[in-house]
Amino acid sequence: MARENAGIREVAAAAGVSVTTVSHALSGRGQVSDETKRRVKAAADSLGYAPNRIARALRSQRSNLLGFVSEEIATTPYAGQILVGAQEAAAELGLMLMIVNVKRGTIDDPQIDALVAQQVDAMIYASSSHRVIRVPPKLDPARTVLVDAYDPAITSPAVVPDELGIGLLATRRLLEAGHRRIVHLTVDEDVPAVDGRERGYLEAMDEAGCPPVVVRVPGPATAGAGYTAIGRALETDGDLTGIFAFNDQMAMGVYQAVGPDRDLSIPRDLSVVGVDDLRLIADALRPGLSTVALPHAEMGRRAVELASRLPLAKPRRDQVLRLPGRLIERESIRQLGSLPIRDASGGGENPSAGATVTVS
Missing domain, CATH: 3.40.50.2300 (Response regulator)
Incomplete structure (x- = not known):
């Protein structure tokens, strides 16, 4: 039966060990066998003993x-x-x-x-x-x-997502699926995520020898921003087949923009990858949205x-x-084939020649 205010000496007596052994067993310090640790813990639990945090902090100069x-x-x-x-x-x-x-x-x-x-x-x-x-x-x-x-x-010290790596991962997935006309939809904001993901996209397109197209719209990065951006992207390149959206909300705007009015569907005509893995969006959209989950x-x-x-x-x-980040595969990417990357830009185009469209 637990006793109020049970002390370390009572735990030692119940377990048949010294006070020092109790201290070592409960703190993880010293050489104490697993069997003794179990016996000490059982005695401490039965007596309702909890180490005095203040006293321990005074000894170690750490409060935990x-x-x-x-x-x-x-x-x-x-x-x-x-x-x-x-x-x-x-x-x-x-x-x-x-x-x-x-x-x-x-x-x-x-x-x-x-x-x-x-x-x-x-x-x-x-x-x-x-x-x-x-x-x-x-x-x-x-x-x-x-x-x-x-x-x-x-x-x-800081712990952050690898934004450049996220841009590389999303864009390379579309390239691996055979897409070569890939646009990056983003926002005109000065934050690390915007800069890093765009740089990752540009690096992946450059290593594939494909011309990049970046469409920037005013922030924040909402579904409305995605709706506006995909409209401008289709005006800029009517042959695009792949879309890397800055986040899942902008990707949702792409879903809202395609349909009977444009006679386009996902993934038949447009393959889409987002970022965040927002379950309320990525799982709810039909087809499900492939996206890069952030390592929160x-x-x-x-x-x-x-x-x-x-x-x-x-x-x-x-x-x-x-x-x-981690790629979460759903149903928004169509496999076009596995064309040799450097042969896909076509017609002697300069692979580094691309377009950046900013919507004010």
Whole structure:
């Protein structure tokens, strides 16, 4: 039967071991056999014993607490996986997360002050979308990990998606399916995701010897933006067969734009790849949308692993960990064949000659 305020000596007596052995068995330190660990844990559980976190923190000079500042990711369906991954990693490492949710762009917030006052070992600051931010000045850069964000003014390590790799992955998938007239639909915004995915697209098209076509429309990257962009793309190149959309919402706009009015269908006439793997969109569209899933859960896990080792001995400004996306295949890509890539641009065209269309 559990006893209120049971102490470590009572656990030691119940398990038939020394107090030191109990401490080592429950903390994972020292040489303790698996059988002894099981016996100590069973005794601790039966007595309702929990180690005194404050006393342990005084001995180790670590609280085993991590602060987690969520910049609206807790209310964003896909980015919320960052928090899931972080919680899983924290549990595995024996750490506890203290989580607060703040508005996008927050610099000063009493919730952040409260976290700092808790003497947490390190902070994780997670953005709801990949962008350059200004870290709140009350956070110590040497003890802060950024997620889905980057602050060039400080030396905090950052965990972000590999945006260039995502652009390469999506475009190469269309190329592998035999498509050579591929357009990239994007928005005219100065954020890392826009720049990186476009550079990945251009690199893939260049290595294939195919002329790129980039259509940029005013942001944000919504279904309406995708609808506008595909209309302009078809005006620019009526022979295109492949579409790499900046995200799933813009891809949904492509679905809305094709139909009886244009006598086009997906994937018969147009093959489409998006980014995000937003289930409410990708699974609901017919045919299902092939898309590149962002590594949100893994980003959360890696952030906790980094935070558990802070402060780093030699912080650097280039500590940016870029994690790859994962292609989720559904039914929006038609296989045209496996034409030799360098022979597909046709008619002696200059492979590097392409078009960039900006809609104001």
